[in-house]
Amino acid sequence: MVVRASAYADELVQTAKTIASPGRGILAMDESNATCGKRLASIGLENTEANRQAYRTLLISAPGLGQYISGAILFEETLYQSTVDGKKIVDILVEQGIVPGIKVDKGLVPLAGSNDESWCQGLDGLASREAAYYEAGARFAKWRTVVSIPNGPSALAVKEAAWGLARYAAISQENGLVPIVEPEILLDGEHGIERTFEVAQKVWAETFYYMAENNVMFEGILLKPSMVTPGAECEDRATPEQVADYTLKLLHRRIPPAVPGIMFLSGGQSEVEATQNLNAMNQGPNPWHVSFSYARALQNTCLKTWAGRPENVKAAQDALLLRAKANSLAQLGKYTS
Numbered sequence: 001m002v003v004r005a006s007a008y009a010d011e012l013v014q015t016a017k018t019i020a021s022p023g024r025g026i027l028a029m030d031e032s033n034a035t036c037g038k039r040l041a042s043i044g045l046e047n048t049e050a051n052r053q054a055y056r057t058l059l060i061s062a063p064g065l066g067q068y069i070s071g072a073i074l075f076e077e078t079l080y081q082s083t084v085d086g087k088k089i090v091d092i093l094v095e096q097g098i099v100p101g102i103k104v105d106k107g108l109v110p111l112a113g114s115n116d117e118s119w120c121q122g123l124d125g126l127a128s129r130e131a132a133y134y135e136a137g138a139r140f141a142k143w144r145t146v147v148s149i150p151n152g153p154s155a156l157a158v159k160e161a162a163w164g165l166a167r168y169a170a171i172s173q174e175n176g177l178v179p180i181v182e183p184e185i186l187l188d189g190e191h192g193i194e195r196t197f198e199v200a201q202k203v204w205a206e207t208f209y210y211m212a213e214n215n216v217m218f219e220g221i222l223l224k225p226s227m228v229t230p231g232a233e234c235e236d237r238a239t240p241e242q243v244a245d246y247t248l249k250l251l252h253r254r255i256p257p258a259v260p261g262i263m264f265l266s267g268g269q270s271e272v273e274a275t276q277n278l279n280a281m282n283q284g285p286n287p288w289h290v291s292f293s294y295a296r297a298l299q300n301t302c303l304k305t306w307a308g309r310p311e312n313v314k315a316a317q318d319a320l321l322l323r324a325k326a327n328s329l330a331q332l333g334k335y336t337s
């Protein structure tokens, strides 16, 4: 059987290359309204559309952000939003040289028949939603599913996560969006780094197996893995060099060199830890662009500095730029604390 290539094949390859360009990574700012509400509550703000708009305008209009950031993942509300001055958020991103992306999954729900594990919804109607997102200016997509180590992971949960990611990736490529493939292995647990490594090998083996079965073009995807670390409650902590060794070993064993970029999530690591770990992974040549797609590790200090006050906008943008620049240097293996 001959499978027809996506009509967007060339564009997908180009978009993925642009995002995976030297010294740049992704700003994840696609918190759902519920998660964004938690972030705003931490600085005493109400979860209103106006507050979300003010915060996200601050992020994307930080002067010179595009030097360090190649893509921004948006929540649907932001894709269609304008700033208070009436300028479209998507247009500001494009002016900054940042590719707009969109979170397309519909979140996690309990996986029946498993050990209290989850699966990710959102395949129904995905093709038509993605066609509309492309029209609105999005050029890449993100789908985050999770795997829990303390709860298993069961073979069922891993298979469901991998299959869902593969179907999403194929549908996204059909609609012109580069899929970011994100099976997050949650940090929770007392397990050591070896256990995380073992689970990650299984998850990525299945994910690539099903992506191949679904005729996904590997040159037109990006990955968003968790770094291989000990569980958050494990007493044996790992140095950045150990995290880098395990994570690169995992990538070498499981990820074909056709994939242009590996954009890590920060997953609850501190801002500096996430930068140091990325830097350690870029001390030698890698077959893929090894970079970041951080939300919390780029935004935490910025959000606290802003505290919802207009007079703090510049200082908050400076805090964002500081993290963005540090991670840009880490992408090049040149970060020094």
Ligand code: 13P
Binding pocket: 028, 144, 182, 265, 266, 267, 268, 293, 294, 295, 296, 297
């Ligand atoms: P963190 O970097 O805060 O883990 O978020 C990245 C993300 O987009 C998770 O899906």
